[in-house]
Amino acid sequence: MKIRKPTREIYVKVSALLSSAFPKSRYETKLVEELHENDTPIHEWICIHINKVIAYVAFSNAYNGSEVCGLHLAPIAVAPKFQRQGVGSELLRFALRQEAIKESPLFVLGNPKFYKGFGFEHCTIPTCPFDKENRHFLSLRNTTATRFIVGYEPEFGQG
Ligand SMILES: CC(C)(COP(=O)(O)OP(=O)(O)OC[C@H]1O[C@@H](n2cnc3c(N)ncnc32)[C@H](O)[C@@H]1OP(=O)(O)O)[C@@H](O)C(=O)NCCC(=O)NCCS
Known part of the structure; x- marks a missing residue:
């Protein structure tokens, strides 16, 4: 298994992977497609x-007003056939070292069972x-001392 950054040619495979990992919702697929289309950082x-995209992870800016205050981990996905075999953990461990x-x-919105191990x-x-x-809602290295609603890139939609 190799981990690398996706190129533009791979984006269509990323969409297919996200659709398979989130079969009940188009949200994650649409989100990543829009982040790519808009060149959002x-x-x-x-x-x-074996030449197949079997997992994906993305991080995008988290905001306090107009200031960047960290990164949102979203989405992370593993192809259904490869779930619960350590792939998601390996990808996340890799990303966290970069x-x-x-x-x-x-920051991450998700199942604490998966994220607490990291x-x-x-x-x-x-x-x-x-x-x-x-x-x-979970966080890592978060030293926030004031109360605010954390902002996301507009592609995430309205909370
Ligand atoms: C969540 C996901 C990314 C985890 O990746 P994975 O490769 O399946 O996970 P790993 O094999 O590395 O699992 C590590 C541990 O996380 C926990 N875990 C993983 N998936 C879990 C799930 N669906 N429910 C509960 N715990 C889970 C378990 O403790 C697991 O260890 P175990 O298998 O020894 O019990 C993957 O299952 C997935 O894509 N799911 C569908 C999409 C999704 O929900 N994405 C996250 C929200 S953005």
């Missing part, structure tokens, strides 16, 4: 296994606009 990596990621505060902890502040009580 993101950090992203894919896992390749220069652009390794010192930044990180050092993410329940986030009290800031508040996530998509999860008003922050039930599934």
